[in-house]
Amino acid sequence: MPLAVDQIHQGDARELLDRIADDSIALSVWSPPYFVGKSYEKDLRYEDWRQLLREVIAGHARLLRPAGFMAVNIADILCFPDPAIPRLQAEKSGGRRLPVTRADIERVLGENPGFTRYDVARHLGVSEQTVDRRMKHNNIRGGKYAAQTRVQLTGPLLEQPAYEAGLYLYDRRVWVKDPAWENSRWHTNSYRAVDEFEYIYIFWKPGITRIDRERLTRDEWVQWGSRGVWQIPSVRSNRDHEAKFPLELPRRLIRLLSQPGDTVLDPFVGSGTTAVAAIQEGRRYIGLELQPPYVQLARRACQEARGRQP
Ligand SMILES: C[S@@+](CC[C@H](N)C(=O)[O-])C[C@H]1O[C@@H](n2cnc3c(N)ncnc32)[C@H](O)[C@@H]1O
Structure with a gap:
């Protein structure tokens, strides 16, 4: 049975993609797990993560319509322990590394049961x-200062399988999110654990692309349509989902790369942002999501968005 359109489907993207009709998707917009230790990716090994990307990308070749696009939002850097690299890479001198560990925080909370995380931060002198x-x-795997931590760019990990x-x-495009976060602001001359920008890589399935200059207003072309750098504040509240992208991000991609009536896919739909922008x-839209609570969240978001339609 092919997957119904205008629905959020629960399951593994690698399996569900096979059930999407050939040449039916004009645009796919997604942000994969970043392999930075979020709760929904804690059981993934690096090789599994790469395989997940490979399979999801490969699945797109059939279901994108000719001249369709796949737009992937991802941060640049991966950080993971690799015993094969020299220890020297991790040496530091002058140490401005925060000495605070989870155990320190637990101790302060034990001594001060009523403390909020703001109180704990003040008490320990950290953010x-x-x-x-x-x-x-929720931290970069291994941490970039851990001995033998390897950093790797993500672009090639998408480009090659594509x-x-x-x-x-x-x-x-480069998505500039926010000024450096408070705790990334110390002097650093290497990759930041939490960076100020991410990428959007756009891949194309061969076909005749219709470039419709009327798709955006003149102002939109000037402000962002023709620009390589997009300034969009990130979503700071992560109470319901840990890694949402802002609505404006899929909205721009949808306006730029599809026509009204087209079907937009998000195989990692999370809280449903892409589907809401599509509505x-x-x-x-078709949204796929592994975790049942996020499926519920996304379905509710779509229902609300449809309710707000004129
Ligand atoms: C970076 S988040 C995407 C967030 C989304 N863009 C939003 O704005 O809410 C990645 C999502 O992929 C989901 N996920 C992870 N592995 C998956 C898989 N194999 N199939 C489908 N979804 C998966 C996670 O549960 C998570 O919600």
Whole structure:
């Protein structure tokens, strides 16, 4: 049975993609797990993660319509322990590394049961975000200062499997999120654990691309349509989902790369942001999501968005 359009489907993207009709998707917009230790990716090994990307990208070759696009939002850097690299890479001198560990935070909380994470942060002289990350294990795997931590760019990890699947790099944009976060602001001359920008890589399935200059207003072309750098504040509240992208991001991609009535896919739909943007822009959508609570969240978001339609 092919997957119904205008629905969020629960399951593994690698399996569900096989059930999407050939040549039916005009645009796919997604942000994969980043392999940075979020709760929904804690059981993934690096090789599994790469394989997930490979399979999802390969799946697109069949279901994108000719001249369709796949736009992937991803941060640049991966950080993971690699015993094969020299230890020297991790040496530091002068140490401005935060000495605060999860155990320190637990001790302060034990001594001061009523403390919020803001109180703990003040008490330990660190930012509230540091406390939050330590507690949620929501941190770059290994940490870039751990001995033998390897950093790797993500662009090639998308480009190579896309090329092998017959999808070609068409464009890329830089999404500038926020000024450096409080706890990334110390002096650093290497990769930041939390960076100020991410990428959007756009791949193209061969076909005749219709470039419709009327798709955006003149102002939109000037402000962002023709620009390589997009300034969009990130979503700071992560109470319901850990890694949402802002609505404006899929909205721009949808307006730029599809027509009203087209179907937009998000195989990692999370809280449903891409589907909501599709509804608002008069497109159809298919959303896939592994985690049942996020499926519910996305379905509710779509229902609300449809309710707000004129
Ligand atoms: C970076 S988040 C995407 C967030 C989304 N863009 C939003 O704005 O809410 C990645 C999502 O992929 C989901 N996920 C991870 N592995 C998956 C898989 N194999 N199939 C489908 N979804 C998966 C996670 O549960 C998570 O919600």
